[in-house]
Amino acid sequence: MALMDTSAPQPFPSEIPFLHDLGVEFLGMANGEAQVALNLESRHMNSWTVTHGGVTMTLLDVVMSLAGRSLDPDARGGVTVEMKTSFLQPGGRPGGRMIAKGKAFHRSTTMCFCEGEVWNGERLVAKAMGTFKYLKRLDAAKKMDHE
Secondary structure: OOOOOOOOOEOOOOOOHHHHHHOOEEEEEEOOEEEEEEEOOHHHEOOOOOEOHHHHHHHHHHHHHHHHHOOOOOOOEEEEEEEEEEEOOOOOOOOOEEEEEEEEEEEOOOEEEEEEEEEEOOEEEEEEEEEEEEEOHHHHHHHHHOO
């Protein structure tokens, strides 16, 4: 994966309230790769005081989606079609910082296949593969109006 500046958060390409609420930082996306980060707080923990699996999966989901979107400037929105996650070891603890790295490895007209990793320092916490369907935001909005 190309090196990105992991110390300088940037604005997300589009506002995602849930990610803002969690405190997820957008570090960059280009050429089929993306990175996001999260400074861990007690609110991100499970009952064993390690990062909740849902938080880890959220980081993987968003970083893979961003990696795929970086290949298509017309893709304004996307939905996760499928995602498989393997947890390799416990996540971080409060005060730590996790970095998620995503990479798109195949793109069709409307679908993208991606992989992602979440790191806690030098420790690989989880790996995932995902399939994403990309839509123009206008198309997605029209479909939601009819439901």
